[in-house]
Amino acid sequence: MKAAPFAYVRAESLDHALDLLAEHGGEAKPIAGGQSLVPMMAMRLARPALLVDINRLGALKGVAIGPRRVVIGAATRQRDAEQDAALHRAVPLLRAALAWVGHVQTRNRGTLGGSLAHADPSAELPLAAAVLDATLVLASRAGGERRLPAAGFFLAPMTTAVGEEECLTAIEWPVWEGPGVACAFEEVAIRHGDFAMASAACQIQRDAEGLCRRAALGLGGVAGTPLAFPDLAARLEGRRITEALAREVAEEAAARAEPGSDTHADAEYRRHLAAVLLRRALLRAGAAPARAAA
Amino acid sequence: MAEAPRFRYIGRRRRAVEHRRFVTGQGRFAADIALPGLLHVAIVASPHASARIARLDASAALALPGVHAVLTGEELQPEIEPMLPGVDAPEVRRFPLARGVVRYAGEWVAAVVAESRALAEDAAELVEVDYAPTPHVVDPEAALAPGAPLVHPAHGSNAIFRREFLWGPVEEDLAASPHRLSYRVRWSRSATVPIETFVCTASWNDATGLLDVWASIQMPKFPDLLARCLRLPGNAVRVHFDVDVGGSYGVKRGLKHAILVGHLARRLGRPVRFLEDRLENMRGGDMQGPDRIFDVTLGFDGQGVIRAMRMRALDDVGAYAGRSPFQLGKPVGAIVGPYTIGSVAYEAISVLTNKTPQEAVRGFGQAPTNYAIETGLDRVARALGLDRIEVRRRNLIPPERFPYLIPSGTLYDSGDYARVLDKALAAAPFEALLRQREALRAEGKLAGIGISTCLEPSGGNSSFEPLFNPKNTTTTWMDSCLLRVDLNGAVTAVMATSSSGQAHETLVSTVVGEVLQRDPDSIRVIHADSLSALPSNSPVGSRMAIMLGGAAAGAAKRIRDRLLRIAAHNLDLPEEALEWRDGAAVPRAAPERALSWARLVEIAHREFHNLPPGMEPGLQEAFVWEVPGGGGLPTPDGRIQMYPCHSFEAHVVLASVDPETGKVALHRYVVGHDCGVMISPDVVHGMTYGGVAHGLGAALMEKFAYSPDGQLLSGSFMDYLLPSAQEVPPILIVDHCTPSPLTEFGQKGSGEAGYLGGPAAIASAVNDALAPLGAALDALPMTPAAIWRALRAARAAQSAPVPARETA
Amino acid sequence: MPAPPPPVLVEITVNGAPRRAMVEPRTTLLDMLREHLGLTGTHAGCEHGICGACSVLLEGEPVRACCIFAVQAEGMSVTTVEGLAPARGALSRLQDAFCEAHALQCGYCTPGMLIACHDLLARNPRPSEEEIREAIGGNLCRCTGYQQIVDAVKLASGQEAAHG
Secondary structure (H helix, E strand, C coil): CCCCCCEEEECCCHHHHHHHHHHHHHHEEEECCCCCHHHHHHCCCCCCCEEEECCCCHHHCCEEECCCEEEEECCCEHHHHHCCHHHHHHCHHHHHHHCCCCCHHHHHHCEHHHHHHHCCCCCHHHHHHHHHCCEEEEEECCCEEEEEEHHHHEEECCEECCCCCCEEEEEEEECCCCCCEEEEEEEECCCCCCCCCEEEEEEEEECCCCCEEEEEEEEECCCCCCEECHHHHHHHCCCCCCHHHHHHHHHHHHHHCCCCCCCCCCHHHHHHHHHHHHHHHHHHHHHCCCECCC | CCCCCCCCCCCCCCCCCCHHHHHCCCCCEHHHCCCCCCEEEEEEECCCCCEEEEEEECHHHHHCCCEEEEEEHHHHHHHCCCECCCCCCCCCCECCCCCCEECCCCCEEEEEEECCHHHHHHHHHHCEEEEEECCCCCCHHHHHCCCCCCCCHHHCCCEEEEEEEEECCHHHHHHHCCEEEEEEEEECCCCCCCCCCCEEEEEEECCCCEEEEEECCCCCCHHHHHHHHCCCCHHHEEEECCCECCCCCCCCCCHHHHHHHHHHHHHHCCCEEEECCHHHHHHHCCCECCCEEEEEEEEECCCCCEEEEEEEEEEEEECCCCCHHHHHCHHHHHCCCCECCCEEEEEEEEEECCCCCECCCCCCCHHHHHHHHHHHHHHHHHHHCCCHHHHHHHHECCHHHCCEECCCCCEECCCCHHHHHHHHHHHCCHHHHHHHHHHHHHCCCEEEEEEEEEEEEECCCCCHHHHHCCCCCCCCCCEEEEEEECCCCCEEEEECCCECCCCHHHHHHHHHHHHHCCCHHHCEEEECECCCCCCCCCCCCCCHHHHHHHHHHHHHHHHHHHHHHHHHHHHCCCHHHEEEECCEEEECCCHHHCECHHHHHHHHHHCHHHCCCCCCCCCEEEEEECCCCCCCCCCCCCCCCCCCEEEEEEEEEEEEECCCCCCEEEEEEEEEEECECCCCHHHHHHHHHHHHHHHHHHHHCCCCCECCCCCECCCCCCCCCCCCCCCCCCCEEEEECCCCCCCCCCECCCCCCCCCCHHHHHHHHHHHHHHHHCCCCCECCCCHHHHHHHHHHHHHHCCCCCCCCCCC | CCCCCCCEEEEEEECCEEEEEEECCCCEHHHHHHHHCCCCCCCCCCCCCCCCCCEEEECCEEEEHHHCEHHHHCCCEEECHHHCCCCCCCCCHHHHHHHHCCCCCCCCCHHHHHHHHHHHHHHCCCCCHHHHHHHCCCCCCCCCCCHHHHHHHHHHCCCCCCCC
């Protein structure tokens, strides 16, 4: 299980990386943490002719927390994000999702951008990005910077809107201002740390009366991309999240899923799980102690 | 309980002598053998379950710089002898590389040899093979149906072995039983899946005509089979048993790997290594385990006492077979489990299909059989509305009836089964489990308690060989030890097989130290190579504590006896006047005249004039031990003493099931275990913990799944799921000791402990959890999806909401 | 198939000593350690990032050496199982506890387990059972059922004797 031959260049700057990507078109691929890419290359399911290593680009690392949004460099390690207490307060769902991602060894190496660009429909970070409608910042030599909402970023399993000459540089996560924000991330995998058979995530903001003021929710592992349901989230606004409401919303979301089948879970089971997990997530977030203010 | 004999070293805590090299990264595994000029192999494998090879063109691969050879089956087969199955099926021939036809997806078609493994993989991609797919069969029952595609047409049938045994008046007993029930259970294909794959490195020397082999193997008679298949005399193959094997638990047979690599090394005149990668290992490593459908009928009385059992076991061995059909044979020696079932009919059928071949897995077929039997005990209890534990108590063989002869001809050596069960229940403690179960149910979970009481036959013998193959008259499966004392008095023990984590060096040095009354840490144990070794049948069938321990004790006793004779001669005393104490020969009446170890060794090595007349100089002894109780051929109706010793385990498990997702959590796990006298308690406990974890995998998550077109769907570690520390719960082991009367120290085997009762107990717990909803599962693994389907079916079927209540 | 790109020089610090080798860009850190530097203590189990047998410390943090190309580690420091002992012939407290608690059998996953546990104890000197299990959750062992590994980590962290 050895990768097919490739050439390797360590990018000295983002411009350098973009030049290389522009020069080699689809033959080149950026590598960040490599926790998905390297195994795929080892199995020869991915075989770029040129790897452009963006790991050492300081410009692609770090967490900048503003009042309205958090900007996280694409090459920021998952482990660094996981240990960033301020980030937890600003974007609670991101932290909740990270807790389910792989293991210490993979999070030490894996990056936020890498997981999103890999776009496994069962992965946690893409679901978090879809639910919160994060903005993916792409750069290319010819096109400069391009910003895509998560809804337009994930196209199909392992397929995103990132062009052959583009590099994902940053992810902007919306900060929900004000008090009363809570979230929940639920998933079922047979083994800890594995990709989920189905997952559900939501972030909710409640007012002083406990009514839902703002909501976002979605499902993972039950379609070719993570699914967000803004219309169903809107239905929660102004209401208390009761068992009945959570069930209604979860079942409607699950009904819209298009799950596939594999050796561990067939489509029917995944759809069922989706409804259960989203209902649980909504109820848990609805009842959870909420953050005082971001 | 018999009082365990007291020992100086046996049964005491002692650090395993192997550990130090492993924790410092200085183990020496087969992949660590670095030889100058080493070449590397990659495999071209069949993508089809069944096909003709229409064309094979290796020219592009051979043109790649750094590629040394592309070997095909056309070239290899005429040069070697086939690997034959253990049963009498001479047309089911297996070679390392396919020739003309392929019979499973993943079967090796060509081997590419290159300067590096990466380059070999590059070249393997360039080997062009055209296949013409042919009809295939992947379901074992379909494979037996008339008109099914034949995996080996020359054999004439897909049944590679089929025999119905009748031990006692089963039909009469069933007819006379007040109650009968029949059920089917399915044990899915899983395996031990060691973290190290198969590795084989070989080097041929033209001048000496010697093939050196370093392989990660655990296989009886491996050097002899390898030499025969390579058409070399046995003394032209030297297998080095001093490599550390990175786990095996049965599967590391690797004969086809070694034939291929040995042939390549000889042909190319360069050392060659084949280090299977994980994908090759899962698909083409031929290491998948039993894959069985059991149909069982039990006849029992109103008290739940089982009188008779009819069992049909259909085992899917895949496309070729080595020893795998014997995995239906070994359970003959414990076919009634720990129970007093009086008559048994057993139909054993091994079926060929277009799947990866089956290989030996921990327990050699006993764990699936135990699961089938234990399911029956639970069902009898449920049918009668009785407590599952009470039903077991009524069926367990009572301690006063040992040695106990079971209907299929094996004498159980010793046991106190109810006592071990009681100890496990007390340790749980069971009353607390009942309360916890209620508490979990009150939380809205499904919760259940699982029970199993199972046997671990040990001291691995080959009795299933003549039982399953009348042309095979093997009646010994000896093991041996050579002991040398050098002229400075240091003791070296030589064992004749490799180890894969069983701490044999610790075993042998402890035993030898016990007999000689010498500090075990002063005794070095080495692994011979096959040309300097005494015979061994490798560490299979939970046999080494018994067989290697027995051989080491035998050799040590010979050394001790010889030193006592030297002492008697020099002290002019009769031998009976001396005793062996603290490593010296001590006159009972005059301890001050004792002859020390050093003095006795000096006489043996240097002072011929002080040796008793006729005694050889020097100080070394060999001991080759036959399996106790073995040596016989089967009766015409198939009764035979299978293994000599019988360990026992009682599992008690508390599990919960999420009623909506089907996900299982284990909250408490207790194993009562009796393997007689433990030589190294830490080692026994370690293997038991590991066996439980392995059993958890088989029960809940591990499966080699195949698509209808014969493609392996779980061929990587991403989809074949080994349990991690977050799935395996803390495990409590409760020891009990019923010494075996057949062994040197009263020890029994324990290498398969935990695994033999674990899957049955976990399945029992899940079914206990599902029972209030009227749901049940009869197949492993009990995955969340499978549990959810069973719950859904039960809810749909349930019109009257009156759940049957389980009584524990 | 295009000819493989030429080997490149990779210089890393391994267990405190500078090491260098000419490797193909596709050579993983695992293969460089094993095949080029002769450090065979680090083991290959799956080569696709699941089993953890190849774990090493990279810049002090545990990572899977099968999921990093050696060339990416240029200039970095690597600690392997061979570098855990405080001195030649000695054992670290954790290594000693592994021996004492019988936390290994075949020894194949052991180097990765030690790396994971070493990192855990560096971050958390008195981990709970749950924290220990989480820390080794990405390291598969087929021999031990993990129980005696958990015992060993507790022993190394002074929490309880492996055996009463």
